Amino acid sequence: MGEEQEVEPERVAELMSSGESQIIDVRTDAEYQAGRIGGAEHVPFDELPAWSETFNRARPVVFYCRSGDRSAAAAQAFAASGWEAHTMAGGLLEWAERGLPLEPEDGHVKPPSGLPGA
Numbered sequence: 001m002g003e004e005q006e007v008e009p010e011r012v013a014e015l016m017s018s019g020e021s022q023i024i025d026v027r028t029d030a031e032y033q034a035g036r037i038g039g040a041e042h043v044p045f046d047e048l049p050a051w052s053e054t055f056n057r058a059r060p061v062v063f064y065c066r067s068g069d070r071s072a073a074a075a076q077a078f079a080a081s082g083w084e085a086h087t088m089a090g091g092l093l094e095w096a097e098r099g100l101p102l103e104p105e106d107g108h109v110k111p112p113s114g115l116p117g118a
Contacts, residue, residue, distance in 0.1 A: 006089040035107030064088035
């Protein structure tokens, strides 16, 4: 992968298939249960520091959230710490809009709760 910070959803799908990158869903548990990218690892945004040591530093990491804000913050923080870190452009909203598959079969993108950080 190149140095680009944002990765298009179709490219994320390719990375999932090839196992080239670690794909991390940084949304809340409720958002994750509503709909997700199959095979992505789920680590809520506020738990990332505690879990970062379990990630493989030798492989690029791509974060995603609902719209891209939380994942962009995660990617910036990891990149500042020396990781090859990226965010999925447009988040899960863009993934779903482009017709890419969600799990479970009836999965959907949970609307925002209106609460900060949700």
